[in-house]
Amino acid sequence: MQERGVRVTPQRAHIWRVLVESGEHFTADEVWERVKNALPGLELSTVYRSLEALRTAGLVAESRLPEGPRMFEARPRIHPHLVCDGCGRIFHPDPEVGRRMFEALDADSGGFEVRELHVMVRGLCAECAGQGKDKAES
Ligand SMILES: [Zn+2]
Ligand SMILES: [Zn+2]
Incomplete structure (x- = not known):
């Protein structure tokens, strides 16, 4: 600290x-x-x-x-979130995914200095997808 x-x-x-x-x-x-x-x-x-x-x-x-x-x-400040529409749990993809996003932005944003990245991806987790759970059901 x-x-x-x-x-x-x-x-x-x-x-x-x-x-x-x-x-x-x-x-x-x-x-x-x-x-x-x-x-x-x-x-x-x-x-x-x-x-x-x-x-x-x-x-x-x-x-x-x-x-x-x-x-x-x-x-770290740069980490995407995967939010399940079925159970509402929040997951993190492999840290490498966030790192690649950061690098892509850093390389292609015309000198803009990226400090934080908030990415919220909605979908179904493996468990809910397996159970055929969806928002439409609840
Ligand atoms: Zn998080
Ligand atoms: Zn789920």
Whole structure:
């Protein structure tokens, strides 16, 4: 964290650890639920500020589903999301896919400096496709 120029506070270190260890996407509320026992008196607004500091340092990525709240996770800023219409789960393709997207944009966007990439792909996961599940059924 220090390497990225983030001032390390106990809150930030704890929030970062929760995100890394879970490997999941959390809203700020969900992060708060998970850290408030370990950090008594912690306010939701502090969680937001900590997430913002981690995001600015590139340690945390923020993304948003079309109808959803802001979500945070400990992953690089450039990673596509695959959202299943059947079960609503979020998947990540091989990190190589994100890297190739980034390289293609970087090479062909006329000098535009790409810093973040939010890609949301909708479809059916292998499990739901196998069960013939679709939105039309629900
Ligand atoms: Zn993600
Ligand atoms: Zn699914």
